[in-house]
Amino acid sequence: MNTNQNQNLLEAVCRRGVLASTSVRYWRGCKRLNPEDLGLDPSNVSDRLIQLGHKRLIPREALSAFALIESRTHALVESASFPFLGGIGRFVPNPRLGELTDRLDSLRDEFREATLDFVAGYAPLRDNAMAEWREAAQHLNGSAERLIATIEQSFPPAGEIAKRFAFETRLFQIAAPDHIRLEVAEGMEQLAVSEDRRRVAEDASRRLQADLNDFIQGSVASLREETAKLTTDVLATIDCSENGVHQRTLNRLTSFIDKFRSLNFAEDEQLETQLERFRRDLLSRSAEEYRNDSGAMTSLTNGLELLRRNAVQLAQGDARDVLARFGQMGTRRFASVA
Incomplete structure (x- = not known):
């Protein structure tokens, strides 16, 4: 299994x-x-x-x-x-x-x-x-x-x-082995060798499982942490600026969302959905529009703070839900060719 x-x-x-x-x-x-x-x-x-x-x-x-x-x-x-x-x-x-x-x-x-x-x-x-x-x-x-x-x-x-x-x-290209082959045992000596190979294969399988789990969850966590860091930095930049928000800051947010989508191979749908909603609701205005509209500026900082809190909360989780969905991609593939 x-x-x-x-x-x-x-x-x-x-x-x-x-x-x-x-x-x-x-x-x-x-x-x-x-x-x-x-x-x-x-x-x-x-x-x-x-x-x-x-x-x-x-x-x-x-x-x-x-x-x-x-x-x-x-x-x-x-x-x-x-x-x-x-x-x-x-x-x-x-x-x-x-x-x-x-x-x-x-x-x-x-x-x-x-x-x-x-x-x-x-x-x-x-x-x-x-x-x-x-x-x-x-x-x-x-x-x-x-x-x-x-x-x-x-x-x-x-x-x-x-x-x-x-x-x-x-x-x-990473290749998944079809199965682990064990030689046919002939006599007691070959039987012992076969048993050793079986134990080694089982141990390798357990380690591969742990390594893959760590890789996928670690990749998801790194993107979540990067999101939290970016929003924290942007909020600090806006807070320290005398002129409100600059266009390059908004462009930085847009570029990051594009980058997140291209790196999100494990399909962290929860955070990607939040980022896309943020883009749709708050990145359609220019920096000049934000500077001239205090209400819109408040919406931007509130949106950034909400995104930051959610990213921090997700980063502190274990991403097991993402891992479970990701594993189902392979399950569906095997089922479709069965």
């Missing part, structure tokens, strides 16, 4: 999105120095007093473009997905997939251009960095030659530096 329940939940997840894994890899331009690199005897160096650690081979700004692309990539993926089963990937709901892949393609193009520029200027960059290291090493007395040799060996050859850069995105 647990296996069927797992299949139902996993089947529903399969139909609602894919797993995405994005990697931004580039040469970090760092070298971890050891006591020997400075001509020091390791036995005479106390880790409590001296920590050499990673040192930059080249200036930070030489790799700033890659650091920016990496941070933008991670932020983009995180804003369009949920962590799946302990972080094996990011679950991207179908409505977010097209926009996400398009924007990742754009970032990949930026990364490629930055890589070409870096590779083209790598040789003079390395030469300039070595000149700075040689000057700095003069203050290390007899250990200068050893340090310079270590630094020189830490720079990749010019012909291989391009291999240190890669921007990769992989999409995976």
